[in-house]
Amino acid sequence: MKQNYTKLYMVLALLTLFALSACGKSNNNESNTPSPSAPEGGGATKEITENAVNWSFSEPEIKANVGDTLKLTLNNQTGVHGLQIEDLGVNLKNGETATIKLDKAGTYEFHCSIQCGQGHDNMVGQIIVE
Ligand SMILES: [Cu+2]
Numbered sequence: 001m002k003q004n005y006t007k008l009y010m011v012l013a014l015l016t017l018f019a020l021s022a023c024g025k026s027n028n029n030e031s032n033t034p035s036p037s038a039p040e041g042g043g044a045t046k047e048i049t050e051n052a053v054n055w056s057f058s059e060p061e062i063k064a065n066v067g068d069t070l071k072l073t074l075n076n077q078t079g080v081h082g083l084q085i086e087d088l089g090v091n092l093k094n095g096e097t098a099t100i101k102l103d104k105a106g107t108y109e110f111h112c113s114i115q116c117g118q119g120h121d122n123m124v125g126q127i128i129v130e
Pocket of ligand 1: 080081082112113114115116117119120121123
């Protein structure tokens with residue numbers, strides 16, 4: 001009878017250990033998984049479509065904060081235009097999207113990269129990162 005109780009206690013102790021280690025494991029896994037709601041890099045993502053016509057861009061001035069990500073799309077409505085941001089190494093053709101991480105403050109000029117006619121030189125704009 002005494003031996004049976006001893007066995008029972010041992011089984012209970014083992015079960016408790018299993019339960020504790022199982023809890024510990026699942027807690028560790030949770031703490032290693034990044035929270036899905038945490039923003040990446042702390043910045044916002046801006047999606048902007050530049051609609052280009054003869055001879056202007058629809059958004060000649062884009063404002064953003066340092067750390068933001070800009071998804072910039074070129075959409076030609078009339079004429080054939082490109083969108084080049086030399087300082088950021090971006091050169092978009094019609095329909096293309098660039099994903100640009102804005103990690104430095106400054107003013108980045110952009111302009112049409114295709115000789116599109118008499119108003120070509122007017123097709124300029126800027127991205128202001130503060
Ligand atoms: Cu042009």
